[in-house]
Amino acid sequence: MKEKKVKILTAFMTAALFGIAAIQFYLLKHSLKIEEEKFDRNVSYALLRVTDRLEKRNTADVVINKFFDDNFIPPHFGKDSGFIFKHENDFDFDINVIVKDDSNEFKIKARNIRKLPVPPHAIWVRKVDTIIQKKLVSNVLDDLFAVSDSVEKKLDKEELENFLKDEFSDGSIETDFYFGVLNHKDDRFVFTKSGADEVELRKSRYRAPLFPNRIFASPYELMVYFPDKDFYLLKSLSLMLVMSFLFISVIALVFYHTVRMFVRQKKLTEVKNDLINNITHEFKTPISTISIACEALNEPELAANEKMVKRYSKIVSEENERLKRLVESLLTTAALEKNGGSSFNLVKKEVSIDDVINDCIKSFNERLRSEKFSIETAGIPSGMVIKGDKYHLVNVFGNLIDNAIKYNLRTPDIKISVSRNGFFCIVEVMDNGIGIPRSEIDKIFDTFYRISTGNIHNVRGNGLGLSYCKIIVELHGGKIKVESKPNEGSKFIITLPILENMS
Structure with missing residues (x-):
């Protein structure tokens, strides 16, 4: 896929992801606002x-107190006068007052009456004349219209808290709250919740104002606040929040892996093209040399x-060997890459590390005669035995x-030293080449990876060398x-384990 198309696709996917997140955020914000409005309305x-x-209870108290006041004695009762009640149980309860002038009846239904020495849950029906009714109503209204400090004495904090709990529960408001009653007249709280x-x-x-129906405005106001309101509202949307976060996370993760796959595919395509070009060049050179030698012969x-026949025959043999090594390198790399090299069989034997290094240096003798570079060895002890495949270690x-010879802008100067650290053999190969940028160090052991900075891109190679080295060393129980x-x-x-450390 072309780089431009990948960038365009990535841009569209990014915009779509941010668009979905923005829309979801807006919907959540709108839902939170709706929940808050619903909460405010219910409160x-x-x-x-x-x-x-509270006002009904206060009104009923006034009526009952007046109706059963010892000083209030009706002037006369008829034959049927008196109390007629039906006893139901022994619980206290509220009051509801009904006055019917047309039937000359004054009915009081009593609940929560603690002051009266009469059975609760009873219904009293009393026949009174119009004069008594008017006097009673007049006295009750006088008390209801009055505004005095006695109201504070009638307010019960525990009762008010129970009322609030009941009403909030009916409104599906299940969160902590605090309340207080403020007297605006002297700007002080009558009481507050602990x-x-x-x-x-x-x-x-x-x-909300208390006793709002009085003729003279009541100075008392009930106030409530919810310390955990924001958390309560968010909690009510918790399922939506979790699902939204989950789905957006999944989309973002899929998007990330998709972009990563595109980038990786692009790099693999570039590596493949580079590999084909380099392998073609690697094969082309010996094939051309063999072709020229055959024509000369x-x-x-x-x-x-x-003498000339032997010379050209040797060239053909060397180039043929070069082709063989290249093919073996490709096949070996493919075998090593499969299952991390676990299926690759090494022929491990007891081998001295100095023999491995000396054989390696000997393989460069022909190039040392024709090319300008040097290989120095220092501190290579004899008899340090490891168990490994000599061919692959070489x-x-x-x-x-x-690599030290190819990736160098100066006359290559290579130094090899060997030391021992406990049960491990440490081999250091140093050069004076162009070096490796810090950003590339973690990538140089990847298969087919080749640094493409400076003049390195002019050096032919297949990117298999360091990857091969890493896998072989690790298969020997070492590190590089x-x-x-x-x-x-x-x-x-x-770092390679010496034989003394191996079971």
């Missing part, structure tokens, strides 16, 4: 019902010259030396790492 209705209950913050109460918008004059050090500075050189450090 307002609950406060109105509470104040209404633990309530008066500052928060004064700031609260949840309030077919010349009659050259065929008579035994190739590991050979790849490091070959690199220390490098651009334009100063690199040092590859290989």
Whole structure:
């Protein structure tokens, strides 16, 4: 896929992801606002019902007190006068007053009456004349219209809290609350719920006047606030929040892996093209050399010259060997990459590390004669035995030396040292090459990876060398790492277990 198409697709997917997240955020914000409005409405209705209950209870108390006042004795009763009641149980209850002038009856239905020495849950029906009714109503209204400090004595904090709990529960409001009753006349709280913050109460918008139906305005106001309101509202949307976060996370994760797949596919395509170009060049060079040598051997004059025949025959043999190594390198890499090299069989034997390094250096003798570079060894002890595949170990050090020669802008100077650290053999291969940028160090052991900065891209290779080295070293139970500075050189450090540490 072309780079431009990948960028366009990535841009569209990113915009779509942010668009979905923005829409979801807007919907959640709108839902939260709706929940808050619903909460405010339910609280307002609950406060109105509470104040209404308080006023009815206060009105009933006034009526009952007047009706059963010892000083109030009706002037006369008829034959049927007196109390007629029906006893139901022994619980206390509220009051509801009904006056019917047309039937000359005054009915009182009593509930929650603690002051009267009469059975609760009873219904009294009393026949009174119009004069008595008018006097009674007049006295009751006088008390109801009066505004005095006695109201505070009638307010019961525990009862008010129970009223609030009942009404909030009916309104599906299940969260902690604090309340207080403020007397605006002298700007003080009559009482507050234990633990309530008066500052928060004064700031609260949840309030309702007490006894609003009096002729003279009541100075008392009920105030409520909810300390955990925001958390309660969010909790009511918790399922939506969790599902939204989950779905957006899944989309973002899929998007990330999709983009990563595109980028990786793009890199693999570039690596594949680079590999094909380099392998083609690697094959083309020996094939061309063999072709030229074969044509020369077919010349009659050259065929008579035994010395020249041997020379060109040797060239053909060397180039043929070069092709063989290249093919083996590709096949070996494919085998090593499969299942992390677990299916690759090494022929491990007891081998001295100095023999491995000396054999590796010998393989460069021909190049040392024709090319300008040097290989120095220091501190290579004899008799340090490891268990490994000599052929592949020689190739590991050979790849490091070959890279040190190719990736160098100066006359290559290569140094190899061997030391021992406990039960491990430490081999260091140092060069004065162009070095490796810090950003590339973690990638150089990836299969087919080749650094593409400076003049390195002009160096032919297949990107298999360091990947091969890493896998072979790890299959021997060792580790390989690199220390490098651009334009100063690199040092590859290989750690291998010696035979004494192996069971």
